Amino acid sequence: MKVKVALVGHPNVGKSVIFNNLTGLNAVVSNYPGTTVEVYRGSVKWKGHAIELVDTPGTYSMTPATQAEGVTRKLILEERPDVIVHVVDATSIRRHLYLTLELLEAGVPLVLAVNQIDRAEALGINISREELERLLGVPVVMCAAVEGRGMEALLDGIIEAYKRGPPASPKYSRDLEEYLRLVEASLKEGLPPELRRFSRLIAKHVVLGDEEFGDLARLVPPRLRAELPKYGKRLALERAARADGIYERAVDAGRAKHLRLSKIDYVSVNPVFGVAVMAALTLAITYGLLGLIHEIGHRIPSALYYNFYEPFVRSLVEGVAPRGLIHDVLVGERAGIYGSLGLLTTGVFFVFFMILPTILVLYLILGVLEDSGLLPRIAISFHRPLRRVGLSGDAAMPLVTGTGCSIVGVLSTRILRGDKERIIASFLQVLGIPCMAQQVMIWHILGRHGPLYVLALYILLLSVTVAMGFILNRAMPGESAVLLLELPPWRRPQLRNLLKKTYARVASFLRTGAPLVFLGILLANLAYYTGAIAAIAELLSPVMSGLLRLPSETCVALIVSVLRKDVAVGVLGRYELTPLQTLTAIAVVTLSFPCVGSFVILLSEFGVKRTLKVVALMLAASLTVGSLLGLLSTLIA
Ligand SMILES: Nc1nc2c(ncn2[C@@H]2O[C@H](COP(=O)(O)OP(=O)(O)OP(=O)(O)O)[C@@H](O)[C@H]2O)c(=O)[nH]1
Ligand SMILES: [Mg+2]
Structure with a gap:
C-alpha cells in the first residue's frame, strides 16, 4: 500500500532530521528557523507499506505569512497527503498545539510527533503521551530525532493513523x-x-x-x-x-528548569552593544578568517600544483598536441595560471587547488555558526540597522546564506514576510555580497596588493549596498518589515551534520559551479585565441579606458562575469594593474550583473520584469562606482 506522508510543523523543530533519518536522504539541517524553503521528497518501506515522505518548510499556522509557509499549505491542500505528521518541539509544546488543532480540523489522518524529548527530559518537562493521545484522538509518538529515538514508533504511528482514517474534528461551542x-x-x-x-x-x-x-x-x-x-x-x-x-x-512543566536567556543572549540582543559586538564579529569572520584560510588553503595546494600537477599535465599535453588550438585550450599558450587560461591548467587550479580547499573550510565554519545558534542572535542585533534599508533582522539569515552563494540566498528569502522585503533582500545580495568562490579569488588577486585593499573593497561594496537599500526602501511601496525571528536554543554542533552539510554544499559547487568555471575560462581563452577580444575591447574602450581607467582588454572580465564572477576576478590576474585599478575592476565586476545562476533564480522567483529592473539598477550602480573610482585613478596619477 502506498501512503503519502507530509512532515509539517513550526520551523526548527526537527522535521528535516526526521526526514533524513527515515529516508536516508540529506535535506539540509540547521539550528535556525527557516532552513527548509522547498519541498523535499523521499520514501521508505515499512511493514509492507511504501511510505512516500515529504519534508516541508516550517509553518506557524495554516494561514501563511511567508512564501515558505505558503508552500506547506499548498502542499496540504493540493497534494492531499494520506497522513500528516505534525512535528512539535517538546520543550515548547504549548505554542505548537494551535497548529495541531488546525491540522486536526483539516480532516487528514494525523500523527503528533513530540520531538526533542531529550531536551525536554533534561529540562524536567514531563509530557504524558497517553493523555495527549486521549485528548487529541490521534496517535502520539515521542522522539529524539538526533539520537534516532522513536523513529520506528513513528512509522508505526503513521500506519495506524492511515488505517484509522480522518480524525474527529474538535467541537467548538x-x-x-x-x-x-x-x-x-x-x-x-x-x-x-x-x-x-x-x-x-x-x-x-x-x-x-x-x-x-x-x-x-x-x-x-x-x-x-x-x-x-x-x-x-x-x-x-x-x-x-x-x-x-x-x-x-x-x-x-511545574518544576522545569526555566529556559532562561544566557548572558550572551543579553549581549547579543542589546541594540547598541549587540550591534557593536556582532558587527565586529561578523567582520572578523568574513575578513580575518578568509585571510587566514587563504594563507593555509593556498600554500599547500599551490605547492602541489606547481611542483607536481602542472609539469605533468603540460608535458602530457605537449606530447600529444605540441601547439595549436587544442594545446592552447587545454594548457594555454603561455605558462602560469593567469597567463595560460587552459582548462587543465587554470581551470583545474581555480576549481580544485584554490576554490575547493577554501570553501571546504569556510562552509565548515558557516555550519558551526548555523548549528550553534549564534547566527540568529547576530540577526537580532542587526534588526535596527537593517530596518533602514527596508529589511528586518529576519533578513540577516538569507543574507548570510548569500555569502555562500546567492542562488541559495535568494531562495532563502522565502522565509521573509512581504514582497518588498524579499525583493530588497534578494537584490542587495546579488548586488553587493560576493559569493564564497568569488571571495576566494578576491583574496588572491586583490590581496596581492595587501589586505588593506581587500578591506577597502569590502567597505566600498558595503557602502554601495547600504546606499542602494536606502534608495529602494524609499522608492518601493510597502510596509516596513517587522522582526518575528524565534531564537533557537544554543546547541552543540554535531560533527556528522556539519560534514554532511559541507559535503552537500561543496558537491553542489562542483556540480553546478565548476562546469561554469570551465566554460568561463574556455570563453575567455577563445576570445584571446580568435582575436575577438581586440574587437570587443575597441568597442568598449570609451567605457573601459575612458570612464573606468582600465586597459580596454580587461573587458573580458566583464564578459566572463556573466557566467562566473570568480573567473572574472581571476582573469584580472593576467594584467599589470595598479592596486586601485584592480579594486575598480573587481568592484565593477561584482556590481554589474548577477551571474547566470543568480539570474535564473531571480527570474523564477520574481519574474522577467522585476529581474530586468534589478539588472538595470546593478548596471547603474556599477557604472557610477566605476566612474568615481576611475576619476580617483586620474587624480592620483
Ligand atoms: N536535541 C535535539 N535536537 C534536535 C532534535 N531534532 C532536531 N534537532 C536539532 O534541531 C535543529 C533543527 O532541525 P531541522 O531538522 O533543521 O528542523 P526543521 O524542522 O526541518 O526546520 P525548518 O527547516 O527551519 O522548518 C537542528 O539543529 C537539529 O540538530 C532532537 O530530537 N533533539
Ligand atoms: Mg527543515
Whole structure:
C-alpha cells in the first residue's frame, strides 16, 4: 500500500532530521528557523507499506505569512497527503498545539510527533503521551530525532493513523459550530472539486478573514457575512483556549528548569552593544578568517600544483598536441595560471587547488555558526540597522546564506514576510555580497596588493549596498518589515551534520559551479585565441579606458562575469594593474550583473520584469562606482 506522508510543523523543530533519518536522504539541517524553503521528497518501506515522505518548510499556522509557509499549505491542500505528521518541539509544546488543532480540523489522518524529548527530559518537562493521545484522538509518538529515538514508533504511528482514517474534528461551542456549518454550505458550490474535501477547513479560513480565500467570502450571504469578524475572533479564541486546555492536562512543566536567556543572549540582543559586538564579529569572520584560510588553503595546494600537477599535465599535453588550438585550450599558450587560461591548467587550479580547499573550510565554519545558534542572535542585533534599508533582522539569515552563494540566498528569502522585503533582500545580495568562490579569488588577486585593499573593497561594496537599500526602501511601496525571528536554543554542533552539510554544499559547487568555471575560462581563452577580444575591447574602450581607467582588454572580465564572477576576478590576474585599478575592476565586476545562476533564480522567483529592473539598477550602480573610482585613478596619477 502506498501512503503519502507530509512532515509539517513550526520551523526548527526537527522535521528535516526526521526526514533524513527515515529516508536516508540529506535535506539540509540547521539550528535556525527557516532552513527548509522547498519541498523535499523521499520514501521508505515499512511493514509492507511504501511510505512516500515529504519534508516541508516550517509553518506557524495554516494561514501563511511567508512564501515558505505558503508552500506547506499548498502542499496540504493540493497534494492531499494520506497522513500528516505534525512535528512539535517538546520543550515548547504549548505554542505548537494551535497548529495541531488546525491540522486536526483539516480532516487528514494525523500523527503528533513530540520531538526533542531529550531536551525536554533534561529540562524536567514531563509530557504524558497517553493523555495527549486521549485528548487529541490521534496517535502520539515521542522522539529524539538526533539520537534516532522513536523513529520506528513513528512509522508505526503513521500506519495506524492511515488505517484509522480522518480524525474527529474538535467541537467548538454550539452557535459557532452552527455558524461554521452555514458558511460551509454557502461556499461548497463555489469550490473547485479538488478542494471540496476541505470545505470545512476553508470555511474556517474564510471566517478567520484569510486573504487567500477573500474571493470566497463574497459567496457568503450578506446576513452571514456581516458576522464574519465576530465569529472569526471567536474561533481563534476558542481554538487557543482548547490548545491551552490540552497543554495544561498533558504537560507538567511545574518544576522545569526555566529556559532562561544566557548572558550572551543579553549581549547579543542589546541594540547598541549587540550591534557593536556582532558587527565586529561578523567582520572578523568574513575578513580575518578568509585571510587566514587563504594563507593555509593556498600554500599547500599551490605547492602541489606547481611542483607536481602542472609539469605533468603540460608535458602530457605537449606530447600529444605540441601547439595549436587544442594545446592552447587545454594548457594555454603561455605558462602560469593567469597567463595560460587552459582548462587543465587554470581551470583545474581555480576549481580544485584554490576554490575547493577554501570553501571546504569556510562552509565548515558557516555550519558551526548555523548549528550553534549564534547566527540568529547576530540577526537580532542587526534588526535596527537593517530596518533602514527596508529589511528586518529576519533578513540577516538569507543574507548570510548569500555569502555562500546567492542562488541559495535568494531562495532563502522565502522565509521573509512581504514582497518588498524579499525583493530588497534578494537584490542587495546579488548586488553587493560576493559569493564564497568569488571571495576566494578576491583574496588572491586583490590581496596581492595587501589586505588593506581587500578591506577597502569590502567597505566600498558595503557602502554601495547600504546606499542602494536606502534608495529602494524609499522608492518601493510597502510596509516596513517587522522582526518575528524565534531564537533557537544554543546547541552543540554535531560533527556528522556539519560534514554532511559541507559535503552537500561543496558537491553542489562542483556540480553546478565548476562546469561554469570551465566554460568561463574556455570563453575567455577563445576570445584571446580568435582575436575577438581586440574587437570587443575597441568597442568598449570609451567605457573601459575612458570612464573606468582600465586597459580596454580587461573587458573580458566583464564578459566572463556573466557566467562566473570568480573567473572574472581571476582573469584580472593576467594584467599589470595598479592596486586601485584592480579594486575598480573587481568592484565593477561584482556590481554589474548577477551571474547566470543568480539570474535564473531571480527570474523564477520574481519574474522577467522585476529581474530586468534589478539588472538595470546593478548596471547603474556599477557604472557610477566605476566612474568615481576611475576619476580617483586620474587624480592620483
Ligand atoms: N536535541 C535535539 N535536537 C534536535 C532534535 N531534532 C532536531 N534537532 C536539532 O534541531 C535543529 C533543527 O532541525 P531541522 O531538522 O533543521 O528542523 P526543521 O524542522 O526541518 O526546520 P525548518 O527547516 O527551519 O522548518 C537542528 O539543529 C537539529 O540538530 C532532537 O530530537 N533533539
Ligand atoms: Mg527543515
